[in-house]
Amino acid sequence: MLTSDVIVIGAGPSGVLAALRAAELGARTTLITRGEFGGMAANDGPVPVRTLAQAARLLRGARVLDRFGISTSAPVLDYSRLLERVRTVVEEARRHSSFRSDIDRLGVTLVEQAGDARFVDAHTVETQSGLRMQAEKIILCAGGTNRRLSVPGAELTATHSDAWTLSEVPQSILVIGAGMTGAQVASIFHAFGSQIALFQRASRILPSEDEDVSIAVANAFRESGMVVREGFGEIDSFERVSGGIQMNFSRGAEKESVQAQLVVVTIGWVADVRGLNLPAAGVQTDARGYVAVDDCQRTSTSHIFAAGDITGRWMLVPQAIQDGWVAATNAVRDTSESLDNVVCPTGGFTDPEYASVGLTETKARETHDIVSAVVRFDTTTRTIVDDRTEGFCKLLVERGTRQILGCHVVGERAVEIVQIVAIAMSSDLRVDELVRIPLSFPTYTGILVRAAYRAIDQFGLPVPPRC
Ligand SMILES: Cc1cc2nc3c(=O)[nH]c(=O)nc-3n(C[C@H](O)[C@H](O)[C@H](O)COP(=O)(O)OP(=O)(O)OC[C@H]3O[C@@H](n4cnc5c(N)ncnc54)[C@H](O)[C@@H]3O)c2cc1C
Numbered sequence: 001m002l003t004s005d006v007i008v009i010g011a012g013p014s015g016v017l018a019a020l021r022a023a024e025l026g027a028r029t030t031l032i033t034r035g036e037f038g039g040m041a042a043n044d045g046p047v048p049v050r051t052l053a054q055a056a057r058l059l060r061g062a063r064v065l066d067r068f069g070i071s072t073s074a075p076v077l078d079y080s081r082l083l084e085r086v087r088t089v090v091e092e093a094r095r096h097s098s099f100r101s102d103i104d105r106l107g108v109t110l111v112e113q114a115g116d117a118r119f120v121d122a123h124t125v126e127t128q129s130g131l132r133m134q135a136e137k138i139i140l141c142a143g144g145t146n147r148r149l150s151v152p153g154a155e156l157t158a159t160h161s162d163a164w165t166l167s168e169v170p171q172s173i174l175v176i177g178a179g180m181t182g183a184q185v186a187s188i189f190h191a192f193g194s195q196i197a198l199f200q201r202a203s204r205i206l207p208s209e210d211e212d213v214s215i216a217v218a219n220a221f222r223e224s225g226m227v228v229r230e231g232f233g234e235i236d237s238f239e240r241v242s243g244g245i246q247m248n249f250s251r252g253a254e255k256e257s258v259q260a261q262l263v264v265v266t267i268g269w270v271a272d273v274r275g276l277n278l279p280a281a282g283v284q285t286d287a288r289g290y291v292a293v294d295d296c297q298r299t300s301t302s303h304i305f306a307a308g309d310i311t312g313r314w315m316l317v318p319q320a321i322q323d324g325w326v327a328a329t330n331a332v333r334d335t336s337e338s339l340d341n342v343v344c345p346t347g348g349f350t351d352p353e354y355a356s357v358g359l360t361e362t363k364a365r366e367t368h369d370i371v372s373a374v375v376r377f378d379t380t381t382r383t384i385v386d387d388r389t390e391g392f393c394k395l396l397v398e399r400g401t402r403q404i405l406g407c408h409v410v411g412e413r414a415v416e417i418v419q420i421v422a423i424a425m426s427s428d429l430r431v432d433e434l435v436r437i438p439l440s441f442p443t444y445t446g447i448l449v450r451a452a453y454r455a456i457d458q459f460g461l462p463v464p465p466r467c
């Protein structure tokens with residue numbers, strides 16, 4: 001029996017940070033994970049998917065070389081070589097992760113490739129290989145997994161993870177579910193040459209984004225040749241047909257079907273509690289199936305904590321890292337610390353890119369008197385220089401305090417632009433202070449100063465000089 005002060009289950013971003021923090025605070029710590037170090041983030045999510053997105057971006061760039069007077073033959077994608085590149089990137093990123101060396105330096109006992117760890121009782125955990133461990137405190141960081149459909153023929157469908165096993169780019173793909181994952185899968189494989197149909201049950205794609213973002217991305221997807229169907233109805237079944245898979249669906253009494261070579265289901269991300277045997281430890285899940293935690297990451301069993309996707313709160317790497325840190329701090333020190341995650345930038349590496357931070361316009365108007373300042377990408381110098389004129393930047397500002405409440409961007413480098421606003425919001429920078437920062441010219445981020453000008457114009461404030 002291996003005994004520790006703290007056991008952390010799952011070595012994704014939340015688990016790694018939890019283990020590091022616990023060890024840093026002097027706890028004898030064991031980090032145990034089903035597969036490879038780094039979790040889904042390193043091996044199946046952001047890192048490999050971003051590598052595919054970079055390939056898609058390069059292909060798009062190559063297709064417009066002619067506009068800059070550069071002649072070359074049409075680019076051809078070798079998908080198996082791209083997958084080799086993905087593997088290299090994943091390994092490189094893992095090798096250079098400072099977290100890995102810190103784990104060794106701080107003396108964390110790391111058990112990789114352990115299979116599912118499961119509770120035997122509230123202080124004892126056992127791996128599939130029969131290794132038993134006990135600890136005073138346990139931190140659950142087992143992440144999430146794809147939500148699956150439960151209609152006849154659902155076993156014929158794939159998930160985003162199947163991208164790593166394809167031998168070539170499918171001729172046609174039906175992507176079901178248009179949240180962040182579905183939009184990315186659709187956009188990337190569209191750039192690779194697949195015919196894409198994106199089917200979304202809700203009335204708009206990317207429903208948690210500002211409405212203007214959903215509209216702009218859906219319009220751009222359609223203009224590029226994708227089929228986008230919002231509010232398409234309910235799926236009845238899937239069946240195999242020559243050439244692929246057919247999805248049968250209905251809207252009221254109306255029945256329809258659509259066929260594609262591959263169907264990828266991206267309808268959400270649920271807590272990965274399958275193997276954990278939570279009842280043995282008395283750990284409760286909420287109505288949506290995520291492990292229920294309080295602000296201090298404590299579960300219904302007071303010495304067991306949880307962090308990251310398994311809690312269903314923020315499903316993003318930076319928040320998983322913060323949650324892991326908070327959980328370990330409270331577990332080791334018996335404190336009740338929490339972190340305020342109000343400023344939380346998000347974004348998708350689609351074409352066009354989109355990103356946001358803070359409140360959507362609808363939410364902001366519900367609770368504040370606001371000014372909305374919009375600058376289009378086709379009016380700024382850098383986007384014109386680079387021939388990336390599709391998109392906009394919307395800055396939302398409270399009229400009375402001039403505080404920035406949110407920012408929503410569609411277009412080239414949207415994700416990077418929004419980071420600046422996140423920093424501004426975190427440091428309570430008012431819009432009339434933002435406008436005085438002489439950001440470099442010509443840059444993508446310069447659009448923020450233009451938007452800030454528009455906002456303070458609407459306040460009737462004197463404006464400083466501008467270029
Ligand atoms: C396609 C895709 C793209 C994404 N892109 C981004 C992005 O660009 N930016 C961003 O911030 N976020 C992105 N995310 C979200 C991000 O990957 C997650 O929020 C993050 O990985 C959560 O970290 P975690 O530590 O909670 O869980 P994970 O990274 O999922 O790690 C959990 C680990 O626990 C292991 N585990 C599970 N059960 C057990 C068990 N019983 N015993 C032992 N080990 C177990 C798992 O195998 C896994 O290794 C993306 C997600 C997806 C699906």
Ligand SMILES: NC(=O)c1ccc[n+]([C@@H]2O[C@H](COP(=O)([O-])OP(=O)(O)OC[C@H]3O[C@@H](n4cnc5c(N)ncnc54)[C@H](O)[C@@H]3O)[C@@H](O)[C@H]2O)c1
Pocket residue numbers: 176177178179180181182184199200201202206207235266267268269314315316346347348349
């Ligand atoms: N770039 C990034 O940062 C990135 C990328 C991917 C995922 N993520 C993270 O992972 C989380 C989960 O994202 P996700 O996209 O996997 O899930 P999601 O829950 O955000 O989106 C799923 C979508 O599927 C739709 N849907 C649900 N049931 C359906 C059905 N039966 N038929 C058709 N559509 C249906 C929903 O309306 C929803 O819009 C995100 O919230 C995000 O935090 C981040």
